[in-house]
Amino acid sequence: MNLLVVSLGTIGIVCLSGCARHEDSVKDVTKNETIILKKQSGQGGVAGISIAVSGLIFGKGELQLILNGAVYKKETVSGAVSFEWGGDWYADQAEVRYLAGTASDGSLTLKYEFRDL
Numbered sequence: 391m392n393l394l395v396v397s398l399g400t401i402g403i404v405c406l407s408g409c410a411r412h413e414d415s416v417k418d419v420t421k422n423e424t425i426i427l428k429k430q431s432g433q434g435g436v437a438g439i440s441i442a443v444s445g446l447i448f449g450k451g452e453l454q455l456i457l458n459g460a461v462y463k464k465e466t467v468s469g470a471v472s473f474e475w476g477g478d479w480y481a482d483q484a485e486v487r488y489l490a491g492t493a494s495d496g497s498l499t500l501k502y503e504f505r506d507l
Contacts, residue, residue, distance in 0.1 A: 416488045416498040419447060427484045429504040438505035439479035441486070445471045445498035449491065453498070456485040471498060479504065 414425055429436055443453060447467045455463040455475055463475050486500065 411501050411503045414500050414502070416445075416500075419451060419488075419493045419496045419498060420490050422490050423488045425486045425488070425500065427486060427500070427502050427504075429482045433504060433506060435507040436479060436482055436504045437507045438477065439484055439502065440474065440476040440505070441484070441500055441502040442474045443467075443471060443498060443500050445496060447471055447493050447496040447498065449493040449495075451491045451493040451498075452489040454487040454489070456487060467493075467498065 412427070412430070414427065416423055416425070427439075427441070441455070443465070445467070447469065450466060450468040453465050453467055454461045465473055465475075482504070484502075484504075488498065
């Protein structure tokens, strides 16, 4: 029983040290931008990703999550923005493209984490 508790505790500690949330943002919502999200330095193999997006956009833009050079997920952003992308992910980085569209002002923040195997 004690061995099981220690093992589960170790798994939890590994995830806590390897699953830390990072933050990035779109620099200027009136311009197209590509953001490369990267796993934490020293983090092991990646098995999943979580990207939480929040902000406020005056006008309309689009965020795209790119997988193998193609759009994997996309979301129109306008007004108050709050959504999350997540799921299996087996790469050490992720490309997010922001397309400004008609956005004239605002901000977008991406909080993300790569999950360990």
